Amino acid sequence: MQLGLIGLGKMGGNMRERIRRAGHTVIGYDRNPDVSDVKSLTELVEKLEGPRVVWVMVPAGAPTQSVIDELKSLLSPGDVVVDGGNSRWTDDEKHAEELGAKGIGFVDAGVSGGVWGLENGYALMVGGDKEHVDRLRPIFDALKPEGPYGYVHAGKVGAGHFSKMVHNGIEYAMMQAYAEGWELLEKVDSVTDVREVFRSWQEGTVIRSWLLDLAVNALDEDEHLDKLRGYAEDSGEGRWTVEAAIDNAVPLPAITASLFARFASRQDDSPQMKMIAALRNQFGGHAVESAE
Numbered sequence: 040m041q042l043g044l045i046g047l048g049k050m051g052g053n054m055r056e057r058i059r060r061a062g063h064t065v066i067g068y069d070r071n072p073d074v075s076d077v078k079s080l081t082e083l084v085e086k087l088e089g090p091r092v093v094w095v096m097v098p099a100g101a102p103t104q105s106v107i108d109e110l111k112s113l114l115s116p117g118d119v120v121v122d123g124g125n126s127r128w129t130d131d132e133k134h135a136e137e138l139g140a141k142g143i144g145f146v147d148a149g150v151s152g153g154v155w156g157l158e159n160g161y162a163l164m165v166g167g168d169k170e171h172v173d174r175l176r177p178i179f180d181a182l183k184p185e186g187p188y189g190y191v192h193a194g195k196v197g198a199g200h201f202s203k204m205v206h207n208g209i210e211y212a213m214m215q216a217y218a219e220g221w222e223l224l225e226k227v228d229s230v231t232d233v234r235e236v237f238r239s240w241q242e243g244t245v246i247r248s249w250l251l252d253l254a255v256n257a258l259d260e261d262e263h264l265d266k267l268r269g270y271a272e273d274s275g276e277g278r279w280t281v282e283a284a285i286d287n288a289v290p291l292p293a294i295t296a297s298l299f300a301r302f303a304s305r306q307d308d309s310p311q312m313k314m315i316a317a318l319r320n321q322f323g324g325h326a327v328e329s330a331e
């Protein structure tokens with residue numbers, strides 16, 4: 040099968056390779072000419088035989104919107120666009136409507152696997168009409184991990200990205216739990232080799248997981264993580280998970296706390312803790328520390 044793939048960064052570059060290894064033809068376009076197979080989106084669309092299938096793998100938000108806007112004017116009725124980036128699920132219905140008005144199908148695909156996906160496969164959570172999803176099956180089969188799991192047609196348009204969003208919310212909370220446990224172990228004198236405690240947990244325990252394996256990898260590279268600053272960015276999925284929880288009145292204390300922990304990591308000093316210190320001082324005469 041032939042696929043057009045837009046966005047050849049950390050994800051798209053390896054996905055192109057994995058799909059090619061499965062025997063399919065991939066024509067990739069990236070605005071970075073060093074990695075691109077063609078010079079423009081127009082050239083990519085011209086080179087694909089109809090009906091075309093085009094996979095978008097660029098950052099969510101404005102970059103994805105601009106690519107979809109361009110595709111809308113370049114593609115033909117019967118073609119299908121897949122958004123595999125971490126787009127907000129509420130964007131999907133809009134994209135499906137905009138493309139659908141021109142007879143172009145739309146599928147949203149949440150993709151998990153990160154930079155390890157080339158070898159391990161990419162888990163896929165897909166949303167869209169069956170007729171469009173079925174067209175993509177050979178590509179999904181090429182990307183997914185071997186074995187019975189790692190692929191789901193989760194429901195209608197938006198369901199793939201909604202499922203991926205929840206996956207990432209869980210990812211936030213799991214990482215936070217490992218991070219908190221690690222900090223506590225590092226704090227006490229009685230535990231002399233925290234890295235080996237983590238390593239021992241990789242087999243037989245209730246908390247073994249791929250994230251734990253990756254934590255051990257990180258500790259092998261830098262035993263006490265001395266080379267890193269305690270700072271973590273977020274790219275949207277955690278926030279949207281919390282927003283969806285509020286919209287549906289579903290309590291998500293662990294995921295919400297893990298998102299807020301990242302916000303706290305970006306502060307050199309905590310304005311709210313200044314207020315706490317000031318109030319304790321006001322009502323109880325408790326000692327405060329000077330900013331100087």
Ligand SMILES: NC(=O)C1=CN([C@@H]2O[C@H](COP(=O)(O)OP(=O)(O)OC[C@H]3O[C@@H](n4cnc5c(N)ncnc54)[C@H](O)[C@@H]3O)[C@@H](O)[C@H]2O)C=CC1
Binds near residue numbers: 047068070096153
């Ligand atoms: N890195 C990860 O672990 C994962 C990332 N994702 C999602 O996959 C998407 C891609 O992520 P990465 O590959 O990590 O990002 P990246 O920043 O490594 O790659 C993005 C690529 O898109 C290209 N690009 C941006 N705007 C473009 C445009 N208008 N036309 C053509 N090319 C354009 C860039 O030049 C770059 O090569 C994002 O939506 C991300 O959230 C999803 C799952 C895991």
Ligand SMILES: O=C(CO)[C@H](O)[C@H](O)COP(=O)(O)O
Binds near residue numbers: 207272274275
């Ligand atoms: O989807 C992913 C992993 O599953 C991406 O790595 C994503 O960027 C992680 O989310 P955040 O950047 O908010 O930590």
